[in-house]
Amino acid sequence: MNPRTRRALEFVLDNLVWFMLIFVLAIFSLFIPNYFQLGIFANIIEASSVLGVMSIGLALVIIAGHMDLSVESVAALGAMAVGILFCSAGIGMGVQLHPQWLMVPVSLLVALSVGALVGSLNGYLIVQARMNAFIITLAAYIWVRGLVLAVSGGRSAQDLAPAIRWFGIQRLLGLPLTAWIAILCFVVFSLIMAKTPFGRHLVMIGGNETATFRAGIRVKRNLIIAFVLAGAIAGLAGWLLAIRTSGATANLGVGLLFNAFAAVVIGGVSLKGGVGSLPGVYAGVLLLSSINTAINLMGLPANFTQVIHGLLVLAAVMLDTFKQGIRQRLA
Amino acid sequence: MSEALLVLEDIRKNFGAIEALRGISFSIGKGEVVALLGDNGAGKSTLVKIISGGLEPTSGKMLFEGKEFLAKTPAEAKAAGIETVYQDLSLCTNVDVVANFFMGREITRKVLGIPVLDERAMETVVEKALASAGTRIPSLRSNVEHLSGGQRQAIELNRFVHWGGKLVLLDEPFAALGVDQTRRGLEMIRKVASQGIGVVIITHIMQQAFQVADRIVVIRHGVVAGDVARGKTSPDAVINMITGETLAGAGPAG
Numbered sequence: 001m002n003p004r005t006r007r008a009l010e011f012v013l014d015n016l017v018w019f020m021l022i023f024v025l026a027i028f029s030l031f032i033p034n035y036f037q038l039g040i041f042a043n044i045i046e047a048s049s050v051l052g053v054m055s056i057g058l059a060l061v062i063i064a065g066h067m068d069l070s071v072e073s074v075a076a077l078g079a080m081a082v083g084i085l086f087c088s089a090g091i092g093m094g095v096q097l098h099p100q101w102l103m104v105p106v107s108l109l110v111a112l113s114v115g116a117l118v119g120s121l122n123g124y125l126i127v128q129a130r131m132n133a134f135i136i137t138l139a140a141y142i143w144v145r146g147l148v149l150a151v152s153g154g155r156s157a158q159d160l161a162p163a164i165r166w167f168g169i170q171r172l173l174g175l176p177l178t179a180w181i182a183i184l185c186f187v188v189f190s191l192i193m194a195k196t197p198f199g200r201h202l203v204m205i206g207g208n209e210t211a212t213f214r215a216g217i218r219v220k221r222n223l224i225i226a227f228v229l230a231g232a233i234a235g236l237a238g239w240l241l242a243i244r245t246s247g248a249t250a251n252l253g254v255g256l257l258f259n260a261f262a263a264v265v266i267g268g269v270s271l272k273g274g275v276g277s278l279p280g281v282y283a284g285v286l287l288l289s290s291i292n293t294a295i296n297l298m299g300l301p302a303n304f305t306q307v308i309h310g311l312l313v314l315a316a317v318m319l320d321t322f323k324q325g326i327r328q329r330l331a
Numbered sequence: 332m333s334e335a336l337l338v339l340e341d342i343r344k345n346f347g348a349i350e351a352l353r354g355i356s357f358s359i360g361k362g363e364v365v366a367l368l369g370d371n372g373a374g375k376s377t378l379v380k381i382i383s384g385g386l387e388p389t390s391g392k393m394l395f396e397g398k399e400f401l402a403k404t405p406a407e408a409k410a411a412g413i414e415t416v417y418q419d420l421s422l423c424t425n426v427d428v429v430a431n432f433f434m435g436r437e438i439t440r441k442v443l444g445i446p447v448l449d450e451r452a453m454e455t456v457v458e459k460a461l462a463s464a465g466t467r468i469p470s471l472r473s474n475v476e477h478l479s480g481g482q483r484q485a486i487e488l489n490r491f492v493h494w495g496g497k498l499v500l501l502d503e504p505f506a507a508l509g510v511d512q513t514r515r516g517l518e519m520i521r522k523v524a525s526q527g528i529g530v531v532i533i534t535h536i537m538q539q540a541f542q543v544a545d546r547i548v549v550i551r552h553g554v555v556a557g558d559v560a561r562g563k564t565s566p567d568a569v570i571n572m573i574t575g576e577t578l579a580g581a582g583p584a585g
Contacts, residue, residue, distance in 0.1 A: 195447050197437045200430060207425035214385065214421045215435035216406035274425035327477070 013323055017267055017283040017316075024287060028294045035297055042174045048289035049182035050075070050240050051256060052282060055263045056189050057233030059281045062264060063193070064226045065206035065273030066126065066133040070140035071234040072257035074118050076148045076248075078111035078238025083157035083248030085110060086164060090247065092157035100163040107164050111239035112232045118144055119231020123224035141257070149250050156249035160242060168243040178240050185233070190278040202226055206273030262309050263288055266316040288312070335394070336361045336529040337382070337498055342391035344377055351377045352388070353553035359498065364520060364530040366544035368537075370573055373550045375533045379500050382531075383415040384408035396497070406435075412497035416487050416504050424476035428468055431475055432457045432490055460493045461485075465515060481508050492519050498529040505539065517543045537566045551575055 012019065029036035054071050061068040086107050088094035097103045122140055126133045167177040193199035201222050205212045213219050242248050267284030269276025288309060295305055335358045344352040352374045359365050369375050380386040382393070384402030393400045395411060402408035405415070422431050429450065438453050439446035457471055466485040468478065475483060484504065491499050501520070505513045520543050524530050534540055540547055541561060549557035549572040557564075557572035 197439060197446055197448060200426070200437060200448060201435075204423040204426055204430065204434060207423035208421070211421040211423050212434065214383075214405045214415065214417065216404070216409045217435040218406065274423070 009326075013326060014277075015280070016319065016323065017280050017287065021283045021287045021290070025290055028290065032294055032297050035294065038174065040293060040297075042179075044286060044289045044293050045183075046176055046179045047292070048285045049179045050237050050244060050253070051259055051263060051288070052182045052285040053185050053240060054234055054237040054256060055260045055267075055281050055285055056185055056278060057230035057237075058260050059264045059267070059269050059276060059278060060189070060193075060202065060226050060233075061133075061230045062269055062271060063206050063273060063276050064202045064223055065209060066223065066226070067137060067271075068119075068122065068227065068230045069134070069137040069257060070118060070122060070144055071230060071237070071260060072253055072255075073141050073144035073148065074115050074231055074234035075238035075241055075256065076251075076253045077118070077144050078114045078235035079242040079245075079248040079252050080148045080152055080157070080238075080250075081110050081114050082107045082164075082239055082242045083160065084151065086161045087157035087159050087247050088161070089158040090156050091152055092159065092247070094161075096161075100161070103161050103163045104167070107161075107242075108236075108239055111235040111242075113235070115231040115233065115235020115238065116228050117231070119228040119234075120224065122231065123227030126227065127220050127223045148252075152248070152250045154250050156247060158247040160246045164243060165246060168246075178243055181236075181240065185236070186278055186282045193278055198222065198225070203274055206275075208274075259288060259309065262313045262316075265313055268316075268320065270320070284316075334361050335359070336363075336396060337400075338394040339378075339382075340392040340394070342378065342381060342393070343389045344374075344381060344386065345389045351553055352381075354391070355550065355553070355555055357548050357555055357558050359529045359531060361497075361529055362524050362527045363546065364524045364532065364544045366540035366547045367531055367533045367550065368535075368540060368547060368569060368573055369550035369556075373573075374553045375550055376502055378550070379415065379417075379502050379531070379533060382408070382498075383413055383500055385415075409435075409496070413500065414491045414494055414496045414498070415500040415502070416491050417502050422475050422483055422486065425474060427474055428471045428478075428486060429453050429457050431486060432460070432493070436494070456493075460489050464489045464492065464519065481512055484508050485512060488516055488519060492523055495523065495526070495528060499523060499531070501530065501532040503533055503535065505534070505536075513539070537569060540569070541566060549573055 034040070054075055058068055058071050084091060084093060085095050086092065086103055097106060118140060122137055125131050125136045167181070170177050172180060193202070201212065201217050205217070205219055205222060209219060241253055245252065263284040264276070264281055265271065265284070266287060267276065267281035269281060291308055291312070292305055295302065295308070338358040340356050342352055342355040343350070355374070355378060367375050367378070377386065381388045384405040384407050387401070387403065400411065402411065402413070408415070423434065433453050438449045440449045441447070454471055461468060464485070466482070466489055468482055475486070484506075488504060505516050508516060517539065520530055520532065532540075532543065544561055546558070546560050547564060547569055548555060549569060551573060556575065557569070
């Protein structure tokens, strides 16, 4: 095989999920009436912003060879904290800050710190106390959701302060600012993972933790940072969620975790760690979102969504095995 | 003997009730190649891990360049100038050759104050290092998982030759190498030693020890059973020291 076809083939393999996305969009556009509209595509991006942001944090931890099941509950807690502080109806306390715009950084900071706090607790228990990541974050998934229920008393907060809501309403090039925030997150974290020593170290830790330790990389520090980041990013997802729903309910975001996992796996991240990239994850998120949109447009009962998502995850895993086979032959 | 680089004094290591090392004392000089021999379970790998910061000794003292020294982590040992090549390969197979070569020591340049990997600079260095060692790898950008065992070990060996330091510990470095690569590996060791770097090599193969080492240290049941200059002993005598049949040729070198 000459180097050029080889490189072309590797490029296709590396970006397979993007090609899948384009393929699926093309098929839908051809066969589903009214699918091919800018508004629909904008909607797909808009609808995937919360899930997308959450998937970034999850992907970071999984690439580093661990697991974080708590991201969904952490996002809900972040949203609830923002909701209680800055909503004016329901259980909202309607805190007012002057000038108005000050509520934006403050609410964002609240959501991020709530997430980072849970993340650092997870990180400490998993990395320093050497407990199992699956169990620790499963526990967090349960207790953080419990905390959301407890502080809200099962009720909801409505009418988020307009200054914060502005991010969900104001549009730039047809997309609300919240969607741009998600895109920005993907760009920033993709660069961090691909171009900085920190990102490189996370990937290598996920590949062979012993080797990185022996090479003098501060494995524990890097892993704890990854967990804190996953928490903080989940907090950001919560902030976006609060804006999107203009408040917070006790069961906000239930089920997002499994979609996030699906997106991460479809995006080419291996659950064994060390493999995967964030652009792929974003494509995975968009793929899920475009399929949801297609189901809506075709007027299929929404109950089918889950079946299709599940099959898609299966297909993604099979595709991954297939890809491995091709790569082996390439080398 | 040349100036002592590393001196071990009565190093002990217990794992619970098991005494893996029961008072190891010997020294390594600058530019000296010491072959560390011993049967399976004699404590060779444990000793290497203690020197390289992977394990802490239960008791005992180490002097590195005349100063008391104890590495708590591999990073500390590395900072002091101790490089280690382990028996089970220490490569991340999920990243490419260049990333492995620079693991933990990436070349970066600042972009807006943020350290960014300088891939091109790193690739140039790796290209040069591999070429000068005569190792051929089709693409430096292919992931290590797609390389053969010999190529992987060559990367590890070239890595330590490149980074050098002051003392190199090699734990069974040639296990996966072919005849020609082993010969080249042994040459590499001599070259490294001639630069004044101390080398400790653990091996099972008597022939290799006699080919490359200045001095042979035998460990048996966690103590030094023999410490002799290469010229003053024979493979048979060393085998006897390893199995403990006699103590012929035992005693300090020189």
